[in-house]
Amino acid sequence: MPVLIAAVVLVGLLCTLDLILTLGVIKRLRDHTALLAKAAEGSPPGRPPVIKVGEEVGEFSAVSVDGEVLTRASLSGDTLVAFFSPSCGPCHEMLPKFAEYARTVPGGRKQVLAVVVGTPDRAKGQVAGLTSVARVVVQDADLALTDAFQVFGFPTLLQVTTDGAGRPVIARNSVNLDAPVVAA
Template sequence: MPFLVAAVVFVGLLCLFNLVLTLGVLRRLREHTAELERLAGGSMLMPYDPHVLVGRALPETAAGARLVGFFDVGCSTCHERAPQFADAAGKQPALAVITGDGAKVADLVAVVGGVSSVITGEEAGLLTHTLGVEAFPTFLLADQEGRVVAAHTELAELTATATAR
């Protein structure tokens, strides 16, 4: 019987040691995660650089557009920036590409549809994939030949880049 009691006490102490060790590891993991998020600016994802689109040719579906805006219905920032795009599009040939489906497509089309051409549905997804757009909203400025000369996720930055050229 004393051997049985000793074995139960030993297993209990071993479990207690394991619990303390596991809690220590979890605490260190939280500290490392917080430090990595701080270093990454609060995001664990690599930032998207829209400048990789500069120099690409616009497909025929976007031919003639000087300003192209890519929007997604699930993106709250897209809904916020759509009126700015509509204002800028009123001054030049423009194209709005809206990906996604549902009632929110109609909301975005209502905002940008009056002053620019709009592509939605499967064709919008194909155009987005063809150009390699990975973030929404993304805005492109094209020259007369249909080559992208400037790209940015902020419309104000795009127009500032265009005026600097």
């Protein structure tokens, strides 16, 4: 009988320990869910995942695959800006839809800037799909454009416009490729 009592007590203690650990895991999951929700709203602790609407685009200088020197001043009027990476699965899925959307942008490819972040060899496929609809920059070691636009993840789609002082600012930090093109 004492062995049976000891076994029941041991099983009870193990169940209690399991319950305590499960409650701890649930609490951690709730904390992580709250952090992810804040990130989706654009206000996580630390750096935001996307530049905020109304923020000014930083200074940059880059050369497109066509040899055109692009600077912050190159962003005149409403400009669609996209950041892709060859190692990003969602980027490959989004690229055809983005190219279709970019074809409808008023002003044509002059009003569309696509940045492929990766080595030129790895970026070839994405560059080929973008050159007909956008001014394309391949960014390898120099991260001037990703720094200027505060890009921390891929793909990132932005709409830039000029404010009253003529400075390029973010009009939209999320572009719905299923919706028709609209001015900022």
